[in-house]
Each structure stands twice: as structure tokens, then as C-alpha cells.
Amino acid sequence: MKIKKISCLILISLAIGLSQPILFKNSQRLLAQNQTDCSQVTLAFDDGLESVYSLAAPALKAHGFPATAYVYTQAQNEEYDGYLDWTEVVSLQNNFGLEIGSHGYSHGNLTEISLAAAKNELERVKNDLISHNIKVESFASPFGAYNYQVLKYAAGLYASHRTAWSGLNNQPAEAYYLKAVAADDLSLDQIKGLVNQAKQTNGWLILYFHGLTEDPTVPKGYFYQFNDFQQILDYLKNQNSKVVTVSAGLSAVCPASTYGPNRVVNGDFEDNLNFNSAELTWYSPLDDQESIEKAPWGHSAEVVGDVSFVAGRNGNAVSFTDLSWSPDYIALPAYQVINPKQGAVVFWYQPNYDHTENVEARFFEADADCCEFEFNHDPAGFLYFKIEALKNNAIIVPVSNYSWHKGEWVKLEVRWHESDYMAVYVNDQQVGLLGRDNTGKIYGRLPDFTDHYLGSVLAIGSAGSRGKINGAMDDFMIFKSADYQLPSDAHQADFWTKNPKTEVKITNTSSGRTAQIIGGADQKMIATFGIPVQPGNTYELSAAFKVTGYSAGDASVWVAEFDQNYHYLGGQWLGGFTYDFIGRRYFRYTPNPNVNLAEIYFLTHENAKMTMNIDDVELKKIQQP
Missing domain, CATH: 2.60.120.260 (Galactose-binding domain-like)
Incomplete structure (x- = not known):
């Protein structure tokens, strides 16, 4: 399938198991164990305009809300008109409880200057704030402009970085790629909608303003109407929203219990498959009933009777330990998943018995009046793979030279190819062969699948009175080709x-x-x-x-x-x-x-x-x- 190119710019940050010291200080955080609603809202103010002190701070204090103000200190050092002075910046922290963050020294675009100049901007603003006894942990890039080199250096100076990418932050949020929504052009109803969305999704809304004004003739944009700002505060109070600074917000994440298990089996790539996916007709990790009935690859299956799930090799495994005669198995449409001419079945098995014990176990079968297709452990201790074709005697590959031990995972595999061979493998070692080996030598006789016909149902794990597997199964794969490539170190087909x-x-x-x-x-x-x-x-x-x-x-x-x-x-x-x-x-x-x-x-x-x-x-x- 070819994916149509979509021209859209978005920043993706990634952390790989490559041990790169980028100093993502908050990437590993303790999860809050007793929170059910971990949504939160941060009110932020960029540039350090004087209205943050004269209008925003008193209103925030009256509602009991903190906020984060990002300042660029050239404005304080050179006493820009309409901007906070140093006395007001210090008061915002000490008297109003606001967090003071860095917005660069001169509010310049850090990607349009040399890296040395960008480093100076980041260091100088931090030193200015520290010299005024300001605790500075947060940084917001001016104009939302940054690149990898700037961010890497900023990560060594600050505990977070807020971008200008619009949207809610999913929990847990990544400290150096925080998204935010500009309030400048939003209506009151739009902002209420964002607050509701954060609460519904356990998200984190960072809503940033620049200046506030009481002049109703000023159009929306850089200055936000103070009356509307007060209504936002009232709404947050009425909704019992958790309002936090950026730094405080990073310490609170959704508890692990709000997330289900990982549905990607092999997302760390520790195990790998290099086969042509077109050869696969059915695969399931057998992690739960849903992963069986709506298998990740191929046709839907049905769980018949009762099965249970236990810890598997990587995730869960299906267990057949009820040894009564009740029929408990996984049913597949045999004629759709099994190629009678050639194919292969691979799965992992954890027996509840040693291979030498007198236990009958039927791993799978497609049975009809005329013929059979099955793989079993015989009470006499033999493994045998059987194909019985119409008008012919049964073709059986018996195996006695193999071993496994109770409770250990073993990889079992059968392959068949018309008029060529049938083979059984245990832990990637060929232990049984009927037909031609890779040198052309024939063992026994060549198999003949003439007029072969399968039963309508392939039953995995149980055959009622004819024996259950008495153990657990994991990662069951069926191929329509006997020549598929499956590396010996593969554990997951994901x-x-x-x-x-x-x-x-x-x-x-x-x-x-x-x-x-x-x-x-x-x-x-x-x-x-x-x-x-x-x-x-x-x-x-x-x-x-x-x-x-x-x-x-x-x-x-x-x-x-x-x-x-x-x-x-x-x-x-x-x-x-x-x-x-x-x-x-x-x-x-x-x-x-x-x-x-x-x-x-x-x-x-x-x-x-x-x-x-x-x-x-x-x-x-x-x-x-």
C-alpha cells in the first residue's frame, strides 16, 4: 500500500533505546496513584507586558489560581514602555504566586541567528532572572521557533520547553515539546470548549495570552479583553478545574490504571520477522479473547467453550488446562486459512508435562469423514503430524527424537509441500521428515495429497474427547507457503x-x-x-x-x-x-x-x-x- 504524501508540518519528538543524553529530565516521572481526573489547565502570559501585573495577577489571586509568565529580560533591563519592570516581575513571583519563565533575552528568533548567539540568549535571560532571586525552570521559545540544536542546549538550562504548536497535551506530557493554544483570537465559548475537552480526555490545556485590556474598542489579537478573561476564570472555578503552573503541571500525570496494555506486541523490535506478509493467512498473539476473535491478521476466529489466559512469552497466552471432555477450542475456517497443497503452522507451546510422560494432546485438527489434518502428542510420547487424503492412506510423520520440559516454552512448527515433503520442527530443529530433504534424498516416501479435502473447521487447542493440549499456546501463525522465512530468533509476528x-x-x-x-x-x-x-x-x-x-x-x-x-x-x-x-x-x-x-x-x-x-x-x- 502506498501512503499518499500529506504536506503538513508538525514536530515529532522521539526517544529511542539509543542512550542519547538529551537531558529530558521529566521523561520518567512517578505516576499519581490516586487520581481519576488528571486534567489540568495552565494560564500563561508571553512577553511580560505590564497588564499581567495590573490586571491578570489580582484577578488570578482572587480566584486562587497560579499562572506562568514568560518574560524576555531585555525589556526590563532597558525599561521598555508598557512592559513589566523588575520590581513587578519579582512581585509576581513573591506576592502573587506566579511562575516566571524564560522567553529568551531579546525575543529574537533563535533559529535565525548563530548557535553561539542563541546560547547567549538562553543563558543571559536565565542569569538575569536568577540575579533577581527568580526561580526559573520553564522556557518558551520566541515565536515558537526552535530546532534540535537550540532545544538540546535549552534542555541543559531549563526543565521544560513550551512550543507554539496548538493543541492539548496528552498525559504523560513530554516536558520539552509542550503544546499550547493561543487565546488571542478565540471566543469565550471556544475557550470553554477547550476546557471541557481537557476534562473529558484527561488532557492538559496550556492557554497563553499576551496582554489584557479594559478598553472594549481594542480588537481581538495581542490584547485580550479583561472582562472575558475574568469570565474564563469564573468558568474554571465553576468547573472545579485544576489550574497549575507549567512546572507543577509536569509533576502530575494520569495514573497507569487509566491505560490498557500495549497492543503492539513487538514495538521494541527485540525480535524481528523477515517474511513476505502475503504468505500469512492467520496470526494471533492469543493475548485475550478479542485478539483471537478479531485476530491481527487474517480471518476472524471463534472461541468455543471455555478458555483462560495466563502470562505468556510476551504478553498473555491462551491456556487449555480443563481436561474434561467438554469441547474447548479456537475455531477457524479451515478452507480459508489452510492451503492443502503446501503451507506451514508455527506456534509456541508451554506444556504442563515433560515430553516423556504418557499424555495425549491434540494441538490442532481439521477433521472430516474422509480425511484429517492434525498435529498431536501421542500418549506413547511421540509427536506426529498427519495428513489423510481422500483415496489414500494417512500420511504421517512420527517424531520420537525430541525433548521439552514442563513449564518451558517450546517452538513447534510443521511444514508440508505437495509431492515433496512433510516436516516437523522443535525449537527450529528438524526432528521429523517424510519425503525429500534439502539434498534431494528421500526419507520414507513422497507425500501424495491427491484429492485432499479439509474439514470445514480448524480446531486449535482441543478436540473434546480426543485430547486437549494440556498447556498454553502463544503467537499462533498459519502460512499458505511452506517456504516462508522465519528467523530462529523471532518471537513475535508483529x-x-x-x-x-x-x-x-x-x-x-x-x-x-x-x-x-x-x-x-x-x-x-x-x-x-x-x-x-x-x-x-x-x-x-x-x-x-x-x-x-x-x-x-x-x-x-x-x-x-x-x-x-x-x-x-x-x-x-x-x-x-x-x-x-x-x-x-x-x-x-x-x-x-x-x-x-x-x-x-x-x-x-x-x-x-x-x-x-x-x-x-x-x-x-x-x-x-
């Missing part, structure tokens, strides 16, 4: 490259692995398999990136959407970036109607010149309070 020629690769770092995309003439991407989602739910997608060597083009974060039959319905663009950055970024995603599966794409567009590393990808359902 991320893969859509096109092996895109130069997306998994690179090793000192702290693990990360996916790397090198931009070029063609669009390049890495994407997840389809992840089950539900319309009406809201999800938080967070990702970590390191973007280096940027000189042209752009990159995007995109969600492709599908119905339950994997028909493409469209997608949503969540963001993009055109800078060198290190940091983490959070996105909100709400599926469109009729969407059941979502694929997350990270891509560079045509002619992009950058290297983008991606790591630590999470998609979590947000539990609204």
Missing part, C-alpha cells in the same frame, strides 16, 4: 517490512535493537500487522524516534484502517516531522466507523533525506474516567 527493498532494517545498538529507515527517492516504511481496534474507543499511540541527517522531504505516522475481513477502508494521518529530533511523542487515535483492524505505519516519503530510527512503539486503549 512488525515487518512491507517491501524488502525499502531498506528498512533492524539495527543493533548498545541498548537493544531499533528499526531504521533511510530516506531516499522511493517511499520507505515499516508497519505493524493489523491490530484489533474498536470504533468509539480512543487509543494513545506513542513512539520513540531519533531523526538525524535531515536536509529534505518529510516523514509521517499513519494508521491504515480495515474492516473485520481486512478490506481497506482508508486511514488517518497522525503526524509528521521535518527536523532532526530525539524525543518521545504521543498521539491520540480514534478509529473511524466500521474499522476493526489498524496497521501503524512509520514512513519516509519520496525524496526524503534523513535517517529515522523508531523504537518502543505502544498503542494503548485509554479508559475514560
